[in-house]
Structure formats: C-alpha cells, structure tokens
Amino acid sequence: MTRMTTKDTEATRIDPCSARSVDLEAGDELVIIDPEGQQVSDLVAFARDDTREYLSSGRSIDYASRLWLTTGDLLYSNRSRPMFEIIEDTCGRHDFTLTPCSKDTFSIIYGETEGRPGCEGNLASALAPYGIGVDQVPIAFNVFMHVAVDAGTGRITVEPPLSKAGDHVRLRALMPMVAAMTACSAGQSNNFRYKPIDFRVERAARENK
Template sequence: MVFEITPRSGTAFLLNKGQKLTVIDPRGEQVADLLAFSRADPREVISSGRSLDYASKLFLSTGDPLYSNRSKVMLRIIADDVGRHDFLLTPCSEDTFRIIYGDEHPHRGCFGNLAEALAPYDIAPDQIPCAFNVFMNVQVDGGTGALTVEPPLSKAGDSIVLEAEMDLIIGLTACSALQSNNHAFKPIHYRIDDPVA
C-alpha cells in the first residue's frame, strides 16, 4: 500500500528491523525530511555528523548507512534513483521562514509538522535532530563553503529505498520550504515492505 503525505505536512510511523521504506516523489522536485529514532530508546537518533564522518563524503546514496548518535546503523540505503540528498540543513521551521524569508506569519514548517507527528511517541521538539533531507539538492562552493539550495534532481516517480537495521520510529514530511522544492508544494508518497521470506 502506498501512503500519501499531503503538501506541507508530516507523519510518523513504526518501521521494524528488516522492513524497507520506499520514499517516492510522485510529481518531481519535492523534498521529504526523514527522521529516525530507536524504538528501544528514542534518545538514540539519526545523526548527520556520524553518518557523514564515517562515510567521508557529503552525499550519501546506494549502499551507504545512516548512523545514530550512538554510532549504530539505523537505516541503509539499498536503492536510489536520484543520488542527491542533503544531510546538512535542519528541518525548516517558523524561525526559518522568519529569518531567511522574512515572513511575518510563518508556517510551522517541517519542524512543527514533525513535532506534532512524533508527540504521540513521547518525542519532544528538542529531541528533533538534523533530518536526512531526501531529494534535497544543496550545493557547496568548494572555495568559500557557501551553501545554495537548488531545485531537486528528482523527477516524477523517482524513489529511494532504505532498509531498517533496528526497530525504529520514523518521522517523514512533504517539505514546506519554497526554495527547497523549486517554488511549489507537492505531496510525498511512501511504502513499507516486509522482508521477503
């Protein structure tokens, strides 16, 4: 079964060890913020610092593991149509829209959507780390280190597949930032598949 996350919203769900999570961009150029928490102890969370450090690269794709803050593999990328995702930038929030875009009445962003979706799992807002930003295209200037957010490279129907290496709580959004999504808000689809017996 394929589930839909409506534009500028988010959800949370359980993912068992061995299950595969497929995140799909049904229309193209739409980012999805992905979080993972250990179900055994939600203080163990997905870590961009650990994952990028151990991979020795900025852009993770097929075969790369996503580590926790305790240096355990939480998820592994097993298929990837796009090959460009971001693991540097934090989930957009009311403050993002106020500080970067100057919005007087800002949307709560992915951070607010994730906080609401994760609350039933007793995960507080301050526990939300930097997300693995699926399909987000962040460019880094090699000379100055300046970051620019470019349109996602994902086309309609492109996907990434991640396999859980522990029992997890997952947070997932259809990103709320105009700049990240080439100035249009679209849905994100996802599917969970059990291991093949």
Template sequence: MNKQVGALQPALELIPARSGVAARVKRGQSVRVVNTHGKQVVDTWAFSAADIDEHLSMEHSRAAILKLMPAVGDTLVSNRRNPMLTVVDDTTPGIHDMLIAACDEHRYRQLGAHGHHDSCTDNLKAALAALGIAVPLTPSPLNLFMNVPVRADGSLAFEAPVSEPGQHIALRAEMDLIIVFSACPQDMVPVNAMHPTDAHYQIA
C-alpha cells in the same frame, strides 16, 4: 492516496504536502520514499523504537561514510554510532542533503514570513505526537531529494531538486525504529522549486 501498487505490494502511504507522518518500521524492512510529483524535499528522521533518545544523526553519519550525501550501500548511523538505515536503492540522480537543519519558525521569520508558516520542525513534533511520543530537540534531518550544491569556494546554495516524478530512494532499517517524514513546506527559497507537493512512502 492509499494506492495499491501491484497485487502483492504494500500500499503507498501519503505524506501530505506541507505536513508530516510517522510510522513504525521493523529491522530488515525497507522503506521506499517516492518523489511523487518531483522537485519535493522530504525531511527524514529515525528514532530507535527501544529508546527515543537514540536517533539518526547526520554528523555521525558523515563521519561514518565520509561523504556529504549517501549512496546505495551506505549505512547511516545514530548519535550512538549504531547502524540505523542503509540505502538499498536510488532511482534519482543521487542528490540528497545531510547538512541543512530542518526549517522552523525562526528560519521563516528571518526570510520575512509574517504570522504562522508550516515548518518541518513542527511537522516532526506533530507526527510523533500522533504516536504519543515527544522529543526535546529536533535532530538535523536527512533531507531526501534536497539539492544543496557545495561550490569550489566552499559556499553552499539552495537549488531546486533534480529528482523527477515517481523517482524514489529505498532505505533498509537496521534496527526497530520510528521513521518520520515531512513533505517540506519551504516556499521562500527554491528548495521545492517554490511549490511544495505531496510525496509517498511504502514499507515492505
């Protein structure tokens, strides 16, 4: 769906259910990620347009903001500790995840899947391949809208997102970058309320 939002607004671009997309973003541009139907996790990566070896890093970002999830005003950084994305707006309850690795074939096999199962790791590779880019490893993603509560005893849980249809988060690019989104296909734990759906994004 390339749906026009107002006469002067850039189009909303589709992140197909269970699939990934990549786009180039200039420094200073804002990327708005819309949880179109609610309850959908969007795994998010960013890579420097000048050097693909520099990427958005959750471990370095946690050290930079001293938080387990980002909020408006927080700047996430690269594996070289350079600013990459700043949260400039968030209409959700603010629940996102910076801890959990992207799903992959090994994860689904452990969960009991047989044969091929779509994964965020494969979606990252396919989205970058469409731009003629390959990366040797899968960085840990910023899992937008993902609900992984940390309990008092330090344990984690997978729960359905608390975001509602149409809620969004907006991120400002602090360098020229390539951003990648995966509408997470997880349907074996309640990450996406057991029902993966489309999401959308907008670059302005």
C-alpha cells in the same frame, strides 16, 4: 514453523506541508517516492527502545567520508549504530547538513510573519504520540534536497531538487524504530512548488512459531 511472505503495501501520501510517522521493524524497507518531481522529504528516525538514540547526520557523514550519501551507504545513529542502509536510489542527490525548516526559518530567511510550523513543527506533531518533542527533532536526512557547496568559499545554496516524477529511495531498517517524514514546506527546497511525497513500507518476511 511457517514463513510469512513479504507483501508490498499501498503507498501512503503525505500532503504538501505536512508529516507522517511510521513504526519499522529490523528488515523492513521504507520507500520514499517523489510522485511529481522536485519535492523534498525530511526523514528522521529514533530507536524504539530509547528515543534518545536518533538518526545522526554527523555520524553518517563522518563514517561515509562524504557529504552526499547514496546506494550502499549506511545511516548511523548518534550512538554509532547502523539505523538504515540505502539499498536503492534513483535520484542520487540528497542533503544531510541543513536542519528542518521552522517558524524561525520562515521569519529569518523568507521574512514571513504568519508562523507556519515548517518541517520541524510538522515532524514534532507526527512524533508527539511517541513522546518526542520539537527539541528532539535533529538534522534530517533531506531526501531529494539539492544543496550546492562552493568549493572555494564554502558558500551553500539550495537549488531545485534533481528528482523527477517517480524517483525513489529505498532504505532497509536495521533496528526497530519510529521514523517520520515530511513533504517539505520550504520554498527554496522545492522550487517554490509545494507538492506531496509518497512512502511505502515493505515488511520483512517473519517466522511464526
């Protein structure tokens, strides 16, 4: 029996206003990097053996008993199974409450008429090879997104991200899954400077028999 060593792979770039998908095995580590600072990446994930099981904002916040999740927290599926563990976080502020931006977002909030797909549409395109459609895209773990909440009124505002160039989040996959990430298309989320996102998958060591 021989053991393969884990090797770091080259980072993959997600171009501005686009998305990419990736297959993960249990134990793999997904590193999401903000290469230039003040950019958001919407992360969604689905169990590979049944894509009706997905990364759940509500379950994750409920079990952590706080809105802002960071190092040491688990991200749960809608079936209350752990999907990710956050094992490193150099930014410390993300959002798990607001839905991915969409054509309707741009129309209702920004008054746009050209019909850009937004993160919702970009995620659906990246997930299409897995048979996952736009109606299955849930609330994302919005990596680096800075949502402020007024304690008195409950009013929310989307502020520029606190992430600096090179900040990253490292998540360990706890089940086989397909994940998808964006370089966010919404101006409020990235201080109206649409930039790329990088990610890297570090594969867990596996045994060959």
